[in-house]
Amino acid sequence: MEIESGQYEMSFSRPKEDTLLVRLAGNWRIGGRLPSAGEVQKQIESGPRIQRIVFNTEGLTDWGSGLLTFLIKVIHQCSRKKIRVEKAGLPKGAVKLIAIASAVPEEKGSQKKGTRGPFLSRIGESTIAFSRSVVEMLGFIGDATVAFIRLLKGKARFRRSDFILTIQQCGVQALPIVSLISLLIGLILAFVGAVQLMMFGAQIYVASLVGISMVRVMGAIMTGIIMAGRTGAAFAAQLGTMQVNEEIDALKTLGISPMEFLVLPRMLALVLMMPLLCLYADLMGILGGLIVGVGMLDLSAVEYFNQTRASVTLNHFWIGLFHSAVFGVLVALAGCLRGLQCGRSASAVGDAATSAVVTGIVSIIVATAIITIICNVLGI
Amino acid sequence: MTQREAHITVKDLTMAYGDFVIQKNLNFTIQHGDIFLVMGGSGCGKSTIMRALVGLKEPAKGRVLYDGMSFWEAEPEEQDRTMRRFGVMFQSGALWSSMTLAENVALSLEEYTDLTPGQIREVVSLKLALVGLSGFEEFYPSEISGGMQKRAGVARAMALDPDILFFDEPSAGLDPISSRRLDDLILELRDSLGTTMVVVTHELASIFAIGNNSVFLDPETRTMIASGDPKKLLAESRDPKVHKFLTRGEEGAREQ
Known part of the structure; x- marks a missing residue:
C-alpha cells in the first residue's frame, strides 16, 4: 500500500426535507488531497434546515486518518448547530476509533498561548531575566x-x-x-x-x-x-x-x-x-x-x-x-x-x-x- | 486485507554485536493484520531484534523479507521506500526534544503527504486524541510526564497510517488505564485499518489481551524456544521457562 494521491469522491442528496445524505466513496487515505468539511457546511446552509445527517459509505475502497479527521470535523460542526449525526452508515472501525479519540476530554487550560507582550513589558522581562542570571552566576561562584x-x-x-x-x-x-x-x-x-x-x-x-x-x-x-x-x-x-x-x-x-x-x-x-x-x-x-x-x-x-x-x-x-x-x-x-x-x-x-x-x-x-x-x- | 501471504518473514536471523551473539537461528513469519509479540526476559535481545526488523541494525546472518522482498539485500532506495511504510515507537519515546508534540507528529506528514497545513493540524490533533493527549499540541516533550511522552511516541509512529507498526514496550511505565486504552487502540487499528503490529513487550496483561502470534526468546540458549498464539502457549507449552514467564513465575514457586 504505497501512499499515493488517492481519488476521493463525495456527493450529497436529500432523501427527505430535513435529512442530508452524504455519500463517501473512493480512497480516503492521507497522502493525497482531501476534501474539507466546509463542503458539508455549505450543503447544510443551502436549502431548508437540516435535522440530521446520514452517511452512505458503500463505495468506500480504502480509508485511514483522512476519513477520521474529516468525520471528526463534521461531527464537531454539527454538534454546534444541534444537528444529529447518524453514524450507522459509517465503517464500524471508524466509529470506534472516533470514540477512542474522544474518550479523553481535551485538557482544559492546557492550550498554551504564544502571544508576545508589548514592547516595554518585553524589555522589563529581559531585564528581570538578566538580573536573575547575574544572581545565578554569583550563586554559582559562591557554591x-x-x-x-x-x-x-x-x-x-x-x-x-x-x-x-x-x-x-x-x-x-x-x-x-x-x-x-x-x-x-x-x-x-x-x-x-x-x-x-x-x-x-x-x-x-x-x-x-x-x-x-x-x-x-x-x-x-x-x-x-x-x-x-x-x-x-x-x-x-x-x-x-x-x-x-x-x-x-x-x-x-x-x-x-x-x-x-x-x-x-x-x-x-x-x-x-x-x-x-x-x-x-x-x-x-x-x-x-x-x-x-x-x-x-x-x-x-x-x-x-x-x-x-x-x-x-x-x-x-x-x-x-x-x-x-x-x-x-x-x-x-x-x-x-x-x-x-x-x-x-x-x-x-x-x-x-x-x-x-x-x-x-x-x-x-x-x-x-x-x-x-x-x-x-x-x-x- | 484480501491477500493472506506472509507480511514479514524472518529466516535464520542471527543478531550479534561484533563477536557477541545476541540471538541466533530465528525463524518466524508474521501475517498481514497480526499482532505479533516479541517476548522474553529483560536483556534477551528483544529490542535488538526489533532494530533488525525496522532497518536500523544489519543482522549478522539471515534474512528479513517484507512481502517477499529481502530487506537487507535490497537497494537503498528500495529500503527507504519500505521503511516509509513503518511506524516505529521507541522504548523511551525518542521524541525530538526541540519540537512541540504537534511538530513531532507533523514532521512525516509534511515530508511525505500533500496535505495543507490546516489538514496536517487536524490529522495531528486526531493522532494525539487517539492516544489521549488532546490539547497538548503545543507542549515540548520535556514539559510532559514520561507516560505521556510514550503515548506521544505512539502518536508519532502512526502519523502516516503505516502498514506496520513497531512498538518497543509500549505499556511499560503507563498507568493501568492508559495501558488498557493503548491495548484497545492497538486492537482497533488492526481491526479497522488492517495494520500489522509488532510489539516488544513483557507485560502479561497486554500479552494475553492483544497478541495472536508471538515468539519467545531465551537469553541462555540465545535463540527462540517457542512461538505461536500466547494463549495457546500458556495452555500447551511444555517448556518450563515459557510457562514460568507466562504465569509470572508461579509455577516455579509451587515447585520449590
Missing part, C-alpha cells in the same frame, strides 16, 4: 568557592579517576592545537614587528617583541581562547547532557553535590593545566619568532636567544602564568555554569555549549584588561 574550601579541608567528594581523565583531556590532548596556534601567533607577531623595526635597522628587537608579548599576555590569551572553545564547550555539553538525562538529579538524591562531584575536578584540572599549557605556548611562540628571525632577518639563533633572554624577565613569566590560572578558573566556571543551567532538550545542550564559549571568551578578555590595568598601577 564553587564553598566546594573549594571543603576540598581544602579534605571533605570534598569526587572520583580521582574523573579528575585524572579530565587532566588528560584538557592537558595532554590539547597540546597539538596549542602548538600549532601559538607557533603561528609567534610567526605573525615577528612578521608584523619586523616590517616596522627593519626601517630602523633594529630587527634584533623582534626577539624582545615576540618574547615579551608572548610570555606576558599572548600565550595566556591564546591558550585561554583555545581552551574556551575546546574544553569549556565540552564541559557545557557534557554537564548539559547529564542534566537532560536527569543524571544530575540522581547525584543530588544521593546527597552528592554536583558542585563537588562534577564542577570541582573540572575546575581543578583546568587551573592546573592552563599554566602548563601557557608555558608551553610561550615557548612555541618564541620558536615561531625564531623561525622568522633566522629565516628572514638574518639573525643567528644564538643572537636571537640572547636577546630574548635579556628582555624577558621572570616577572613577565609570573604575570603570564597568573593570567592563565585565572583564565582556567573562568573557562571552567563558564563551561560548568552553562552546563548546569541547561534546559531539558537537545537544542538546549547546543545553546549551553555556545553560551559557555561566549561567556568564556568575553570573561577572558575582560579579565586581561583588569589585570593589565592593575599591573600598570602597581608598576610591574
